[in-house]
Amino acid sequence: MVSCNRGAVVSNVRCIGAGYVGGPTSAVMALKCPKVQFTVVDIDSKRIDAWNSDNLPVYEAGLDDIVRARRGVNLIFSTDIDNAILDADIIMIAINTPSMEKDDRLGAAADLRGIKQCIQRIAQVARHYKIIVERSTVPCRTGDIISNILRENCHPGVNFDVLSNPEFLSEGSAIRDLLYPDRVIIGGLDGTEGAQNVLRSIYSRWVPEERIVTMGLWSSELAKLASNAMLAQRVSSINSISAVCEAVGADITEVARGCGLDARIGSQFLQASVGFGGTCFHKDILSLIWLSESLGLRDVAEYWDQVLKMNESQMCRFVRRIMNEVEGSLEGTRIAVLGFAFKSGTGDARNTPATQICNQLLRQGANLFIYDPKVPDEQIRDNLAGELDSRESQLHICHNAYDAIAGSQIIAILTAWKEFQAIDWVKAHSQMIQPAYVFDGHRLLDGLSLERLGFHYASVGTPSKGGSKYPNHILE
Ligand SMILES: NC(=O)c1ccc[n+]([C@@H]2O[C@H](COP(=O)([O-])OP(=O)(O)OC[C@H]3O[C@@H](n4cnc5c(N)ncnc54)[C@H](O)[C@@H]3O)[C@@H](O)[C@H]2O)c1
Incomplete structure (x- = not known):
């Protein structure tokens, strides 16, 4: 359980997508927030089996030790997506967003089908308020698509706040990057300040306050794309x-x-x-x-x-x-x-x-x-x-x-x-x-x-x- 400065309490964080981002991020969060329950879910049962074995599906220095220490304590890997959604306070989306077919002149749009499917499922299953966090790298204004799907498909009276919290880890040094990030960006629209503070309260367990930066939702989404473009x-x-x-x-x-x-x-x-x-x-x-x-x-x-x-x-x-x-x-x-x-x-x-x-x-x-x-x-x-x-x-x-x-x-x-x-x-x-x-x-x-x-x-x-x-x- 983590209390934020507005008194909200976070007990259950879920991550949908057990890949190179979802697995290591949840493991580090579970390490740093031992009183919060983290569940990582995926449609790929082989991947989940691997996360539950001694042969993790992702190699990163230091990852094995963290998973071994937290798995079964406050870190669970599962294919039961609906149950994970039901009792979640925060749901992080770390699904892959590959390129659609490339057009020589136009580049290629990101394939958001996985994200849309999973948001649809969240809307259908959720029975109480949740914070939805984009961890995947998505095109600018994906937050709009997510909010619309939630609004059109949710049960009456169930509300959501959508935040962007892009992941900046670099494979090969993922655990170090997650433990000592240069910055954590939390983007949200006006009116989501409460939700931003809740997410901030998770990170402030180990990230210095000055490195946790809040900004507008579209800026946060674009900051991730722009960072990768500039590095490349x-x-x-x-x-x-x-x-x-x-x-x-x-x-x-x-x-x-x-x-x-x-x-x-x-x-x-x-x-x-x-x-x-x-x-x-x-x-x-x-x-x-x-x-x-x-x-x-x-x-x-x-x-x-x-x-x-x-x-x-x-x-x-x-x-x-x-x-x-x-x-x-x-x-x-x-x-x-x-x-x-x-x-x-x-x-x-x-x-x-x-x-x-x-x-x-x-x-x-x-x-x-x-x-x-x-x-x-x-x-x-x-x-x-x-x-x-x-x-x-x-x-x-x-x-x-x-x-x-x-x-x-x-x-x-x-x-x-x-x-x-x-x-x-x-x-x-x-x-x-x-x-x-x-x-x-x-x-x-x-x-x-x-x-x-x-x-x-x-x-x-x-x-x-x-x-x-x-x-x-x-x-x-
Ligand atoms: N790999 C990196 O270094 C890195 C760093 C920063 C950001 N990102 C971004 O994070 C996102 C995830 O990247 P990754 O490398 O972890 O991808 P990945 O392919 O390793 O993992 C994604 C997982 O999502 C699962 N998935 C897909 N659709 C699903 C659904 N509908 N429901 C449940 N699970 C579903 C897949 O089975 C897969 O296990 C991408 O947008 C990527 O651009 C990646």
Whole structure:
């Protein structure tokens, strides 16, 4: 039970959607509010079974310990959605909002069907007042859609307040982000101040007051889309400069440092890579493009579209670079792919750059030996299924880095897992076909040391030895 400063009492918080957001968020809340009962429900019974097992469906450092401590105490995972709705004081909606089919010019609207279905159910089942909290990333003014569905379908006399409370966690550091958030945004329309205070009273158990920010509902919804768009834009910006670095002989780490020391720019999120992935950046930019186009803001839509194009081009450039440096066909070449998750610290491979890069390498006839410490084998196979029809024999999934490396001629680092830094590179070199290449998509390794061992080393954002293509005429 949590009392807020207006005297309202919260005993039961429910979360609909037991995914990467719903599970970890509810677990951290349950940890910090031991007197409140949290129930996480989902239509996917396999996912709920996994949350109730020792093999959680989401990998995040620290998550297992929290779930183990709170599960069965004040944290329950269940498929009984109606019962969860009935006694809830607060219902958080953390359902996936994937992109609808993409239109080349218009971007793609977010698919809100899951959210609408679940709001309909809440309206039909609820018998007393509830606070409905949007935790999913949704287009601006989704709050209107939710309020209308509730109003049109609820039992007489049952009222709701709708709030927006977007989640800003980053996969790979989700628990840290939830425990120490930069900010918690609570958005609501005029008249929902009481409900905003109730939600604030939950967060104030562990988040400093100055970090809990209230604002209008539409601003809160848009702040989440805009944050993701700006983060993705930063990745594309530094990656665009990495292409210039490779051509002129500059070093992207030095350039990023030179930029990041300017306090207005800041140093975070300036690491060049093979590009961004995951479920959020791409879909949220598509949603922003859709919104902008729908509002007749063509220039705005085109501006954000370019961030996506840059990301695609970075992945293609990585494959082209492998082909250029090896100077020959990749047909039959054995490549050790180290890392498949869209980033380190997570087993999530949804929309990972590795899918596109591996597909292109398979198309070139390469034999891929893929190792990722956390991504399940079947996920890797699912991601590459489209390309595999006639190429099944080119794909091999390994369960440690050395199995992937031994007998390969090329290593491609596609996820920045720290454990790759601890590889015994002398041993690795001795087991590879010569000349041995390392293509480092995350600037994770010490290139000089590898070159001393005899590797050809190339990383995103630095030209290979003798590889700068600076054309003299530019200075003439
Ligand atoms: N993954 C992230 O890092 C992250 C971070 C911030 C925000 N978000 C946003 O949060 C939302 C959820 O993301 P996620 O990664 O947790 O998604 P997810 O796919 O991992 O989980 C969503 C869950 O919702 C369930 N679901 C779908 N429809 C349902 C329904 N009608 N009733 C009950 N359950 C239903 C699905 O079965 C699934 O288990 C998305 O809008 C996403 O953009 C994600």
